[in-house]
Amino acid sequence: MNPRRLPAALVLLVLTALPALGSWKFDFGSGDPAAGFRQIGAGERYDAEKGHGFDLVGEPQDEATFVTGDGGFYFSVKAPPGNYHVRVRLGDPDAASNTTIKAESRRLMVQARELAAGESATESFVVNVRTPEIEGTDRVRLKDREKPYLHWDGKLTLEFNGPHPAVDSIEIVPAFNALTVFLLGDSTVTDQPREPWNSWGQMLPVFFDDTVAVANHAESGESVRSSLGARRFEQVYRTLRPGDYVFMQFGHNDMKDKRPDAVETFRDNLREAVRKLRALKARPVLVTSMERKAGVRGLTLTSYPDAMRELAEAEELPLIDLHRTSLTLYGALGDRLDSAFQDGTHHNNYGSMLLASCVAEGIREELPQLAAHFRKDRARFDPADPFPADDFDYPPSPLKDLTRPDGD
Numbered sequence: 001m002n003p004r005r006l007p008a009a010l011v012l013l014v015l016t017a018l019p020a021l022g023s024w025k026f027d028f029g030s031g032d033p034a035a036g037f038r039q040i041g042a043g044e045r046y047d048a049e050k051g052h053g054f055d056l057v058g059e060p061q062d063e064a065t066f067v068t069g070d071g072g073f074y075f076s077v078k079a080p081p082g083n084y085h086v087r088v089r090l091g092d093p094d095a096a097s098n099t100t101i102k103a104e105s106r107r108l109m110v111q112a113r114e115l116a117a118g119e120s121a122t123e124s125f126v127v128n129v130r131t132p133e134i135e136g137t138d139r140v141r142l143k144d145r146e147k148p149y150l151h152w153d154g155k156l157t158l159e160f161n162g163p164h165p166a167v168d169s170i171e172i173v174p175a176f177n178a179l180t181v182f183l184l185g186d187s188t189v190t191d192q193p194r195e196p197w198n199s200w201g202q203m204l205p206v207f208f209d210d211t212v213a214v215a216n217h218a219e220s221g222e223s224v225r226s227s228l229g230a231r232r233f234e235q236v237y238r239t240l241r242p243g244d245y246v247f248m249q250f251g252h253n254d255m256k257d258k259r260p261d262a263v264e265t266f267r268d269n270l271r272e273a274v275r276k277l278r279a280l281k282a283r284p285v286l287v288t289s290m291e292r293k294a295g296v297r298g299l300t301l302t303s304y305p306d307a308m309r310e311l312a313e314a315e316e317l318p319l320i321d322l323h324r325t326s327l328t329l330y331g332a333l334g335d336r337l338d339s340a341f342q343d344g345t346h347h348n349n350y351g352s353m354l355l356a357s358c359v360a361e362g363i364r365e366e367l368p369q370l371a372a373h374f375r376k377d378r379a380r381f382d383p384a385d386p387f388p389a390d391d392f393d394y395p396p397s398p399l400k401d402l403t404r405p406d407g408d
Contacts, residue, residue, distance in 0.1 A: 023173040024052065024077055028067040037169060040075075042067050046155075051078035055157060057398050066092060066168045072161040072398040077172060079156040081130045081239075083213040085175040086158070089168040091120030097166035100395050102159040103127040104151045105191035106198070107214065108206040112162060112393040120168065124210035126178045129156050134231060135238045141230040145406070146219060149193045161395040178213045179373065182236045184227060185249035187220035187346060187407040188290060188355075194401035196342055198349045200290075200322075203356035207363075212373045215239070221406025223254040224269045233273055242281035245370060248273065249322065251289035251304035252345065253407050267307050274315055285367065286312045286319050290326035290355055293337060293344045320362030322355065329354055329383040339389045345408055349396065350389045357381035 026040045027033035042060040046053035054060055058073025088110070090099050095117050101110040109125040131154050132140040142152065150157050160167050181204075183189055189201040205214040217232050227233055227250075236246060254266050270286070277284040288305040295301070305323040312319035330337055340351030347355065361381050364371040 023171075025169070025171050026052070026075075027169045028062070028167055029065040030062045031064050034169065040067075042069075046076045048078065052076065055155075060160075063092070063166075066090075066166045068092070068097075068164060068166055069160070072159055072395065073165075074157055074159050075167075075170070076155040076157040078154065079129050079172070080154070081133075082128075083175040083178045083180060083215075084127050084129060084156055085124065085173050085178070085210060086127055086156075087122050087124045087171040088158075089120060089122050089170075090166055091115050091118075091168055092164070092166040093118050095164065097164045098162045099160060099165040099167065100162045100393075101125075102161065102397065103205070104129070104157055105149055105193040105202065106159065106397050107191055107202045107216070108394075111206050115166070125205065125208075126175045126210055126213040127156055127158075128180065128213040128215040129154070130215065130235075130239075134235045138231060138234065140232055140235050143219070143221075143406070149191075151191050151193075151216070159397060161397065163395075175213065179211060179370075180213045180215050180240065180244045181208075181370070182240060182244060182246040183214065183216045183218050183249075184232060184236065184246065185218035185287070186222050186252050186289075187218075187405040188252065189216070189218035189249050190220055190405075191216045191218075192220075192346075192405060194399045195396045196348050196400070196402070197346055197405055198342075198352035199347065200352050200355035200359055203353045204359060207356070207360045207374050207378050209373050209375050212370075218249075219406075221253060222250075223257070224248075224250045224266055224273075225254070225257070228269060228273075233276075237276060237280060240277075240280060240282050243283065245283045245285055245367070246277050247285045247287055247320075249287035249289055251301050251308070252292075255302050255304050256408075263303055263307050266304065267311050270308075270311055271315065274311075274317065284317060286317050287359070287362075288319070288321050288323035290322045290358075291330065293330070293341050295327060296330045296337065318366040320359055320366060322358055322362065325358040325362070325383050326355065329358060329386055332384045332386055336389070343404065346405055349394050350392050353392060353394065354383075354386050357386075358383050 025037040027037035033039035042062040046055040055076040056074040060069040060073040191202045201216045
């Protein structure tokens with residue numbers, strides 16, 4: 001049973017009667033834990049039976065009231081699918097700290113939170129956890145390459161990074177009433193699992209406050225047709241609640257289909273998805289694909305951005321025209337364009353944050369009700385005047401793989 005489908009009254013009853021159900025409280029450091037918290041030492045590694053612990057790579061170190069570490073370290077909790085409200089207490093009593101937090105496959109949740117010596121603060125955000133199983137007897141048909149990805153493993157994993165991360169405690173509770181923004185798309189949208197690749201979809205969570213979860217169901221190499229066949233759309237249909245948003249960005253891989261009716265089929269498949277989403281009382285949003293790097297010399301996506309625009313007009317849908325905005329952005333970067341790309345199609349951390357900022361501006365313009373959930377500290381962005389790479393404070397994750405993502 002999906003807890004997000006429970007009626008509000010039943011959710012309240014569950015939370016009142018069973019306050020500890022699916023909740024965790026961890027206190028780090030060598031000192032005594034706070035009341036109601038479980039003390040966790042830096043040497044406590046994750047195992048499935050225990051269901052929590054420091055995970056993957058990195059060597060965290062205990063201090064009196066917090067845990068720290070160089071180069072990034074991970075902490076995981078075994079958690080069933082759903083949205084979780086996470087509160088992380090940060091701060092070092094004796095030195096300045098700077099902490100970046102990512103979730104699952106490098107979804108950016110907190111960016112470079114700086115605190116003075118002796119200062120502490122709590123950062124709150126919502127993390128979406130999922131598995132390939134779909135309610136009933138179905139499941140998403142994963143590619144072999146994505147089977148080990150952190151966003152499919154049934155754990156809630158947090159990465160702590162930065163010049164001097166200082167993690168005092170973590171609280172995790174179900175976020176039954178969080179609004180969810182679902183993403184469907186390709187390699188330029190998905191949660192890229194390892195450096196140096198990145199996408200706008202995994203940067204988008206940092207724009208939202210702790211009332212919104214981003215559930216990224218995009219995957220490298222996917223088209224609308226293949227995502228339907230892999231049951232990615234079906235999992236979104238079965239998981240969403242009325243009022244949730246579903247962003248769809250396709251085109252890069254769809255254009256490889258050489259059948260004479262390919263564009264028409266692309267449009268028809270999206271139209272059918274829109275009608276299913278509306279029947280479920282969700283809010284579909286179309287996003288045109290950003291251009292490839294070569295797009296500054298001549299457009300590369302043929303008629304697919306126009307097909308999106310035409311469908312948005314015909315169905316009276318909100319449209320975030322990332323194709324048009326990306327051309328403005330790339331032109332403004334000029335001879336700095338290479339600094340945003342990892343190859344001719346895929347972006348690095350800096351480039352994906354630029355594109356996520358473009359998407360955020362599209363949300364402000366097209367979806368003001370959703371933009372009301374943005375964090376107050378997220379500044380406006382002008383794609384004609386992008387911030388330089390040197391001003392982008394973002395520590396790379398320790399997990400790396402130079403293998404090129406699927407798609408082109």
